Amino acid sequence: MRTLITNGTIVTAEGSHRADVLIDGETIAAVGRDLAAGLGDGSAPDKLIDASAKYVIPGAIDVHTHMELPFGGTFAKDTFETGTRAAAWGGTTTILDFAVQSRGKSLREGLDAWHAKAEGNCAIDYGFHMIMSDVNDATLAEMDALVAAGVTTFKLFTAYPGVFFSDDGAIFRAMQRTATNGGLIMMHAENGLAIDVVAAQTAAEGKTDPYYHGVVRDPIFEGEATNRVIRLAEAAGVPVYIVHLSARDALDEVRAARDRGSAAFAETCPQYLFLTLDDLGNGFEGAKFVCSPPLRPADHADDLWRGLVKNDLQVVSTDHCPFDFAGQKDLGRSDFRKIPNGLPGVENRVDLLHDGGVVAGRITRERWVELISTAPARMFGLYPKKGAVAVGSDADLVVYDPAAKHTISASSHHMNVDYSCYEGREVTGEASVVLSRGKTIIEDGTYVGAKGDGRFLRREPSQAYLRIA
Numbered sequence: 001m002r003t004l005i006t007n008g009t010i011v012t013a014e015g016s017h018r019a020d021v022l023i024d025g026e027t028i029a030a031v032g033r034d035l036a037a038g039l040g041d042g043s044a045p046d047k048l049i050d051a052s053a054k055y056v057i058p059g060a061i062d063v064h065t066h067m068e069l070p071f072g073g074t075f076a077k078d079t080f081e082t083g084t085r086a087a088a089w090g091g092t093t094t095i096l097d098f099a100v101q102s103r104g105k106s107l108r109e110g111l112d113a114w115h116a117k118a119e120g121n122c123a124i125d126y127g128f129h130m131i132m133s134d135v136n137d138a139t140l141a142e143m144d145a146l147v148a149a150g151v152t153t154f155k156l157f158t159a160y161p162g163v164f165f166s167d168d169g170a171i172f173r174a175m176q177r178t179a180t181n182g183g184l185i186m187m188h189a190e191n192g193l194a195i196d197v198v199a200a201q202t203a204a205e206g207k208t209d210p211y212y213h214g215v216v217r218d219p220i221f222e223g224e225a226t227n228r229v230i231r232l233a234e235a236a237g238v239p240v241y242i243v244h245l246s247a248r249d250a251l252d253e254v255r256a257a258r259d260r261g262s263a264a265f266a267e268t269c270p271q272y273l274f275l276t277l278d279d280l281g282n283g284f285e286g287a288k289f290v291c292s293p294p295l296r297p298a299d300h301a302d303d304l305w306r307g308l309v310k311n312d313l314q315v316v317s318t319d320h321c322p323f324d325f326a327g328q329k330d331l332g333r334s335d336f337r338k339i340p341n342g343l344p345g346v347e348n349r350v351d352l353l354h355d356g357g358v359v360a361g362r363i364t365r366e367r368w369v370e371l372i373s374t375a376p377a378r379m380f381g382l383y384p385k386k387g388a389v390a391v392g393s394d395a396d397l398v399v400y401d402p403a404a405k406h407t408i409s410a411s412s413h414h415m416n417v418d419y420s421c422y423e424g425r426e427v428t429g430e431a432s433v434v435l436s437r438g439k440t441i442i443e444d445g446t447y448v449g450a451k452g453d454g455r456f457l458r459r460e461p462s463q464a465y466l467r468i469a
C-alpha cells in the first residue's frame with residue numbers, strides 16, 4: 001500500500017518547505033518534490049492525498065494522559081477506545097498514559113493492568129509511564145526491568161499525601177536508580193502536605209466552593225516543590241522532568257536550574273495557557289475547571305508563553321483526565337476537596353496551540369510542531385520513529401488546514417465527557433487528514449480507523465539531555 005501526499009508544506013521543528021511525501025506500508029519512503037513523476041515504474045500510488053494550502057506535520061504526541069484513571073472514588077470517563085479516538089480527531093497520533101502501581105503491589109501488576117485496558121482498544125499508538133506509589137528495594141529493582149521493557153519513565157508525587165505522595169527520601173532513591181538504568185523521573189511538584197493543611201483550614205471556615213481549590217494550592221507550594229525535586233535530581237546527578245507546570249514560581253525554578261547547567265525539563269498544558277483562576281469561580285460551575293495544579297491568575301500565562309519561546313518549557317501535553325460534570329464532579333458539591341481532579345483536553349491541544357500560539361503570533365509554526373510532537377518524541381525515547389517527517393520514520397502524519405475555523409463545544413467534540421472547558425471558543429486550524437503508520441484514520445470529517453489499530457510502543461531511554469539542553 002503506497003500513499004502519496006502532494007503539494008503540501010512540510011512543517012517540522014527544523015523548518016518548512018514544499019514537498020511531497022510518499023508512504024510505503026507503515027513508514028515514510030520518500031520526501032521530495034514531484035514524487036509522482038519519480039515513482040519510476042509508471043505505477044500510480046494506491047491513494048493520493050492533495051495537501052494544497054495545507055501543512056503536513058508529524059503526528060502530535062501527547063505525553064500526559066489518564067484514560068480510565070481511578071481517582072477519588074470514580075474513574076476518568078474516557079476509555080482507551082474513546083480517548084484515543086478523540087485524540088486522533090485532534091491530530092494526535094501517539095499518547096503516553098500513566099500506569100499506576102497500587103500501594104503494596106508490584107510495578108508489574110500495575111503495568112499489566114494498564115496493558116489489559118489498552119490492548120486491542122486504541123485508535124493510535126500508545127506507551128506507558130509508571131506511577132510509583134511505593135519506593136522500596138523490590139520496586140527499585142523492578143524499575144530496571146521496566147526500562148528494558150520499554151517503560152522508561154517513572155512518575156512520583158510530592159502531592160496527594162496518603163495516595164500517591166512520596167517523601168524526599170523515596171524520591172531521591174528512585175532518582176539515584178535512574179542514574180544506572182537510564183530511566184527518567186517525572187515529578188508532580190506541589191507541596192501536598194502544606195496544601196492539605198491550608199485546605200482543611202479553609203474548608204473548616206465554610207469555604208467549600210470549587211474556587212477555593214485554586215486558592216489553597218498557592219503557587220508558592222508549586223515553586224517550593226519544584227525547586228526541591230530539581231535539587232534532589234542535581235544531588236543524584238540525573239535529569240528530571242516536571243509535569244504540568246502551571247505557575248511562574250515553578251518556571252522561575254526550572255529556568256534558574258537550567259541557567260546553572262542542570263538537566264531540568266518541564267511541560268505545561270493548554271489549560272494553564274488559556275484558562276485562569278477566574279474560571280474556578282461562578283459557584284459550582286467552577287468544578288469543571290478543577291485540576292491540580294490549579295488554574296492560576298491570568299498573568300502567570302504570559303510567563304509560561306515566554307518559557308515556551310525560550311525553551312525553559314520544552315513540551316505541551318494535556319494531562320487529559322475527564323470527569324463528567326453531572327455525576328462525577330458532583331461528588332464535591334459540598335466540599336472542593338472531593339471534586340475529582342482533572343480536565344478533558346486530548347482532542348483540543350493541537351488546535352489551541354496553533355490558534356493561540358501560531359495564529360496569535362506568540363510562537364512560530366516550527367516551534368508549534370516541536371512543542372506538540374518532536375520534543376515529546378525526543379524527551380520520551382520515540383525519536384525519530386515518531387516526531388519526524390523523514391525517510392524511515394513511522395508514517396504518523398497530519399494534513400493540517402491552518403485556515404479552517406471551528407468552534408470547540410461539548411456538542412461536537414469526541415471525548416466521552418459532558419462538557420468542554422473551551423465551550424464556544426472559535427479556533428483557526430484543524431486536522432484534515434490523519435494517518436497512523438500509513439493508515440488513514442481521519443478523513444473528510446469521518447473517523448475511518450478501527451479500534452485496535454494502535455500498538456504498544458516500547459520506548460528507548462530519553463534523548464532529552466543529548467538534544468534539548
Ligand SMILES: [Zn+2]
Nearest residue numbers: 064066319321
Ligand atoms: Zn496527570
